[in-house]
Amino acid sequence: MKQLTLLQSPEIIAIWIFVLSFAVCYLAMPSIIYVVRRKNLMDNPNGRSSHSQKTPTMGGIAFYVSLIFTLFFISSYDTNYMGINIVSGASIMFFLGLKDDLTGVNPSTKIVGQILATFILLLFGTELRIYSLDGFLWFDEIPFWFSLFFSCFVVMTIVNSFNLIDGINGSAAMVGIVIFGCFGYVFYQSEDIYYFLFSILCIGFLLAFLRYNLSSRKKIFMGDTGSLVVGFIIGVLALKFLSLPSLGLQKAYINPANKIWVLLAIVFIPFFDTTRVFIARTIRDGKPFKADRNHIHHVMIDYMGLSHGRASFLLATINLVIFLVVMLLNMIFSPIYLFASIFLIFIGLVLILFYFNKSYITRKSKQKIRKILNSSGLSKNNKK
Numbered sequence: 001m002k003q004l005t006l007l008q009s010p011e012i013i014a015i016w017i018f019v020l021s022f023a024v025c026y027l028a029m030p031s032i033i034y035v036v037r038r039k040n041l042m043d044n045p046n047g048r049s050s051h052s053q054k055t056p057t058m059g060g061i062a063f064y065v066s067l068i069f070t071l072f073f074i075s076s077y078d079t080n081y082m083g084i085n086i087v088s089g090a091s092i093m094f095f096l097g098l099k100d101d102l103t104g105v106n107p108s109t110k111i112v113g114q115i116l117a118t119f120i121l122l123l124f125g126t127e128l129r130i131y132s133l134d135g136f137l138w139f140d141e142i143p144f145w146f147s148l149f150f151s152c153f154v155v156m157t158i159v160n161s162f163n164l165i166d167g168i169n170g171s172a173a174m175v176g177i178v179i180f181g182c183f184g185y186v187f188y189q190s191e192d193i194y195y196f197l198f199s200i201l202c203i204g205f206l207l208a209f210l211r212y213n214l215s216s217r218k219k220i221f222m223g224d225t226g227s228l229v230v231g232f233i234i235g236v237l238a239l240k241f242l243s244l245p246s247l248g249l250q251k252a253y254i255n256p257a258n259k260i261w262v263l264l265a266i267v268f269i270p271f272f273d274t275t276r277v278f279i280a281r282t283i284r285d286g287k288p289f290k291a292d293r294n295h296i297h298h299v300m301i302d303y304m305g306l307s308h309g310r311a312s313f314l315l316a317t318i319n320l321v322i323f324l325v326v327m328l329l330n331m332i333f334s335p336i337y338l339f340a341s342i343f344l345i346f347i348g349l350v351l352i353l354f355y356f357n358k359s360y361i362t363r364k365s366k367q368k369i370r371k372i373l374n375s376s377g378l379s380k381n382n383k384k
Contacts, residue, residue, distance in 0.1 A: 010193050015199045021204030024066040029212050041110040058101050059227020064094045066205040077194035080127045089117035097224035118155045128239040133154040134256035155235035161270035162231035170296045170312035173206045178316045182266045182323050183237045190248035258330040261338045265326035
């Protein structure tokens, strides 16, 4: 009897789910790479790319396969039958991403797809609906229409922010692993086993993907096929986090009034990068959606000289550290003071990135001047 209880414990099941998810993704990836190469469905480098040669993409297909297959084994914990709604929404994002990787998708179609996927979650199930903000900014219970609007905003912001950090090898996967790890901790502490196992499932296929994404010989990108699905799942877990009862949050050592700021800490790097880039673009030329190489991962490899792997690991580490700091502060500070703390962290990171950006530009300018002087015979050596 004790042995049966041990085998049914969430910790043991989590290990099996992790292994299963990892194995499905790991074993599916070589076939995907083969087909993508055979059909020449490669990602071609452009002026903003961080890679220099054609690379297989659509690694997210393995994520989707792993998700569908592994969810079956945790369905007994899905007491409110939300799995079918989550899979339906994820399927919309999957096919949207697949089409984008193959032929491209205009932004308006992406937005409509994201809204549709979110509405499926909210209209056909009540588990992910946000009924209260628990005193955040003095708001408690919120009306249904505002809950729908706010939920769509949360999911769409997370999906698009996560999509934007997928710019170098390992960045989206490593940051995603940290995010799912943070959610896993919260759901484990709040005794929400289904979403705890869901988080572990996602860590499994992302770790398997890293084996190929960081490889020089078997490299593959997750593509929009992967980033949209993963971003959507993060959005789902964010809604579940926000809809947790006060008692569940307190079990995870979270002040219910601070749950918005804790969520912001969980997804800090995607949110920080998107906000910083959009503000910078708007100030520079009034075009916030104009693509450039000003994302935080670009700054790290272009200006700081870090490799893709080190830059990605640093981003994931920053995200984890900020989550831990906010978790320590949230039980002490009121929402206003916690917001001030996060804002100071935000400004501090902006200043650090600005310093490296300015240093890089200064160094490049000096190199150009030196090159011009050398070519014109005006350098000190030529004067002598």
